[in-house]
Structures are given as structure tokens and as C-alpha cells.
Amino acid sequence: MSVIVTRRRVAAGALTCALLAALTACGDGGPATGSAASAGAEPANLTVLAASSLTDVFRTAGAAYEKAHPGTKVTFSFAGSQELAAQVKQGAPADALVTADTRTMDGLKAETGTAQIVARNRLVIATGKGNPHKIGGLKDLAGTKLKVVLAAPEVPVGRYSKEILDRQGVTVKPVSQEPNVRAVLSKVELGEADAGLVYRTDSAKSGDKVETVEIPDDQNAVASYPAAPLKASKHAAAAAAFVAWLSSPEAQKILQEAGFQQP
CATH class of the missing domain: 3.40.190.10 (Periplasmic binding protein-like II)
Known part of the structure; x- marks a missing residue:
């Protein structure tokens, strides 16, 4: 009898763990943010198109992200926002986009996921x-x-x-x-x-x-800086996780130490 009870308890414990893991990964079905989203992303080589004014701070942020996410590599391509938009329209291989204005991002709704403001200037x-x-x-x-x-x-x-x-x-x-x-x-x-x-x-x-x-x-x-994953990304989850991380306390600290204002 005790053996049966023990086995039932083990099974119940395993089921509870599985349910908790699923809830942690999926939440309530809404978009994941910050470190929670990042934690669930698979390692990937990400290419992020970013406005020229983010050149220095994003190099710092990228290094911090890679350190916190072993196996993930973030490569940035910096240019004027209008140049980045042209690249996206032409199908340049990339995973996420960060522009220096909302107008440019709004013109790319067919190519991007949900955008969020991550900084101001x-x-x-x-x-x-x-x-x-x-x-x-x-x-x-x-x-x-x-x-x-x-x-x-x-x-x-x-x-x-x-x-x-x-x-x-x-x-x-x-x-x-x-x-x-x-x-x-x-x-x-x-x-x-x-x-x-x-x-x-x-x-x-x-x-x-x-x-x-x-x-x-x-x-x-x-100046408002929106960030969004690109729908054409081959690493959708990882791209969304990086964009979500930009609003995390860690990323915001890096941005604000560089002189950017809160979103």
C-alpha cells in the first residue's frame, strides 16, 4: 500500500512541475516581457537593424545580452532609419528593427511584429x-x-x-x-x-x-525609439525575446546611463 501511495505522490509531483514549467514559459497567453521572455528563447545568431544614434549604447547592450544568454550572438547593422526601412522592404535578412522615430516603424507594420518604445532622446x-x-x-x-x-x-x-x-x-x-x-x-x-x-x-x-x-x-x-521583431526572422522567439529585453531594468539602466530618456 505504501509503495502505491509513494508512486502516486511522485507522479503528482512530476505533473505539478510540468504544469509550473508550462505556466512559466507561456504565462497567461499574453506577450512575454523582459527577462522572462529572454529566458524561454533558444540560443540564436540574431541580426538587429538599429538607428545610427544607438551605435555605442547598443554595442554595450548587446554584450550584456550575450553574457546573460550563453549561445546567443547579437550582430548589429547601424544606419539611418530610412535606410533600415528600405533594407526591410527589400527583404534583407534580419531579426529585429529599432528606429529613431515611430513614423518609420509605423510604415513597416506589414513586416514587423508589435513595436514598443524602448527609449527617448x-x-x-x-x-x-x-x-x-x-x-x-x-x-x-x-x-x-x-x-x-x-x-x-x-x-x-x-x-x-x-x-x-x-x-x-x-x-x-x-x-x-x-x-x-x-x-x-x-x-x-x-x-x-x-x-x-x-x-x-x-x-x-x-x-x-x-x-x-x-x-x-x-x-x-x-525622439522616440520603437523596437520590433521582424516577421521574416528565422528566429522568431529569440528576436521577440531580445526586443522584450530592451524594456527590462538591465537594458534600461544601460540606455539611461548613456543619456537616453525613459520610454
């Missing part, structure tokens, strides 16, 4: 080291002797730049229009431009190569 004026032209705000960028560089209007940071300049009634004739924010910053760093509008995080990363002039919040624009 603001614009600043980057000037030459020491700010030799004494630029103090947006209105100073209208100076005819000033060489100003902006991102092209189809690039998110270029669109944000036009938005805030138009709102202040400032007309700027840029000496060039660049394909991404890093190219704008590079022009200022190299002395090929006196000033440019870039994201706060990019200017901060440049260190003492440029001077940063803050733009008041009531004159500024907020």
Missing part, C-alpha cells in the same frame, strides 16, 4: 570645440556666415530638426544634408561645419571634440 546644437562662434540657441543658426550641417529631411533627426527650426521661425541654409546623425556630428568634429543639430546622446559621446548647446524643452522635439 532630445536634440542639441553641436558646435566646434570651445564654441568659437558663440552660438547660444536656434536663432543663431540663421547667421549667414555660419556653416550649418543638418541631416536630410527624410532622416528622423533631419525631420525633427526641420520641425523645431520651423516652429521658431528660423531659416537655415545647410552646407550639406547628411544621411544620418553620425555624419552630421562628424562634420562638426572635423571642422567642416560650424554647427549641426544632433541627438543629445551623440554629442555627449563625442566628448571634448564638440561643444554642446542645449535647446530648451519648449523649443525641442522628443
